[in-house]
Amino acid sequence: MKTLKDKIIVITGASSGIGEAMARQYAAAGARVVLGARQADRLQRIVAEIRAAGGSAEWCAVDVTRPEECRALIEKAASTFGGLDILVCNAGISMRALFDEVELDVLHRLMDVNFWGTVNCCKYALPYLQASKGSIVGISSVAGLHGLPGRTGYSASKYAMTGFLETLRIENLKKGLHVMIACPGFTASNVRFAALTADGSQQGATPRDEAKMMTPEEVARIVARGIRRRRRLCLMEAEGRATHLVKKFAPALLDRLFYWFMAKEPDSPFK
Numbered sequence: 001m002k003t004l005k006d007k008i009i010v011i012t013g014a015s016s017g018i019g020e021a022m023a024r025q026y027a028a029a030g031a032r033v034v035l036g037a038r039q040a041d042r043l044q045r046i047v048a049e050i051r052a053a054g055g056s057a058e059w060c061a062v063d064v065t066r067p068e069e070c071r072a073l074i075e076k077a078a079s080t081f082g083g084l085d086i087l088v089c090n091a092g093i094s095m096r097a098l099f100d101e102v103e104l105d106v107l108h109r110l111m112d113v114n115f116w117g118t119v120n121c122c123k124y125a126l127p128y129l130q131a132s133k134g135s136i137v138g139i140s141s142v143a144g145l146h147g148l149p150g151r152t153g154y155s156a157s158k159y160a161m162t163g164f165l166e167t168l169r170i171e172n173l174k175k176g177l178h179v180m181i182a183c184p185g186f187t188a189s190n191v192r193f194a195a196l197t198a199d200g201s202q203q204g205a206t207p208r209d210e211a212k213m214m215t216p217e218e219v220a221r222i223v224a225r226g227i228r229r230r231r232r233l234c235l236m237e238a239e240g241r242a243t244h245l246v247k248k249f250a251p252a253l254l255d256r257l258f259y260w261f262m263a264k265e266p267d268s269p270f271k
């Protein structure tokens with residue numbers, strides 16, 4: 001965490017869950033954080049609490065699907081703190097529905113937030129990050145390592161992030177830019193409550209035992225370590241590491257394991 005001291009960090013999706021935990025932890029470590037998300041009241045409250053604890057923080061209401069709002073978020077960091085060292089593309093939504101049943105608009109929404117939201121923020125942050133030889137962190141998922149049944153749009157959006165971010169890394173190989181793809185496994189947060197169902201309405205409940213998951217604070221700590229080590233890929237718990245390994249040597253077995261694991265969920269859309 002010490003290496004984050006004085007770093008200027010923009011975090012999208014900072015009004016809740018993993019993004020909020022990163023904002024609080026990194027500010028406590030001495031970073032200057034700029035929080036982005038749509039819910040201004042939540043951002044304001046978190047920023048006030050960070051400042052009250054002696055931290056340095058700013059906020060900017062942003063819908064990451066809107067390029068001009070992403071530009072404003074990045075410019076807020078530059079004008080308030082004088083540049084940008086780390087961009088964390090964390091804003092994201094999930095879904096739970098079979099492709100047979102899901103309305104196409106749901107998949108478009110997943111791509112708009114998870115993929116295009118990442119692209120939009122990177123577009124405006126890149127010149128600053130090239131100047132600082134900084135880091136871009138994409139918060140992907142284990143669903144970005146292997147297809148997760150019932151989450152076609154989610155997995156696709158995370159795979160798209162990977163294709164985009166890997167290419168960005170290679171294009172900037174000689175410019176000192178660090179690009180890391182972080183893949184948390186199940187983490188207790190609001191993401192499953194807000195997940196979209198087949199008709200686009202929010203699920204409003206979680207089908208899993210949230211108490212058995214990683215905490216957002218654990219994820220934030222592991223991401224910070226990945227940034228410090230300038231990792232390309234940041235895997236977290238046993239499931240993530242196992243997925244990465246089994247995919248290399250026995251991808252068909254992984255298909256069956258993922259099916260079995262997800263079919264166990266109550267009200268699973270497939271059996």
Ligand code: NDP
Nearest residue numbers: 013015017018037038039063064091092186187189190191
């Ligand atoms: P939360 O639902 O708790 O947080 C999601 C955040 O994204 C919120 O701050 C929300 O803020 C923001 N967000 C959603 N839509 C938009 C938008 N259009 N524009 C700007 N911000 C938006 O979930 P998590 O903390 O779990 O999710 C964070 C990231 O971690 C996501 O990318 C998710 O895919 C990933 N992840 C999560 C896992 C988990 O099990 N929790 C596992 C693997 C990856 P607001 O509503 O205020 O806009």
